[in-house]
Amino acid sequence: SADHKLLSGVLDFSRKSIRHVMTPIAKAFSISADALFDYETLEAIMESGYSRIPVHDGPDRNIDYLLVVKHLALLSPEDRTPIRTILQFYGKPVQRMFDDTTLDKALNQFKRAGHSNLALVQRVNNDGPGDPFYETVGIVTLEDVIEELIMDEIVDE
């Protein structure tokens, strides 16, 4: 029943971590800071259907900012503005959470941050012989967390 589903969602909430609900980084749609905002980029963004786009930069594809698609509506693709330039005006610093953050803590962090409900998920990689380093393993949004709470697919428009 719906009640039962909601209850089991609540019970899992402080036990499950965002690792289990995130979108793996390989599946994330992101764009390069070096790209131009032209028709091709606009089409790719519209086709992705996402409302927030992480921007990667440099050979390590570090993600520090994201773009909110609705802000791009004010720009003309004819101008071929570099994404890097757009970031200076509209870029939002991206939040980070560790992959073992529990869903209740993630919900609180999203509430506290109060904006752009998307975070990068990182873990400490100490698999190799070298020094441990932070590795980005996914992205998580408020929707991923809430969906788990109500244990049902949220139908998005």
Ligand code: ADP
């Ligand atoms: P949107 O508003 O863009 O549809 P939601 O926050 O509603 O995003 O999330 C819907 C699903 O899409 C979630 O599983 C989330 O992890 C995933 N998602 C959100 N943005 C991206 C993106 N840029 N690339 C890949 N997956 C994403």
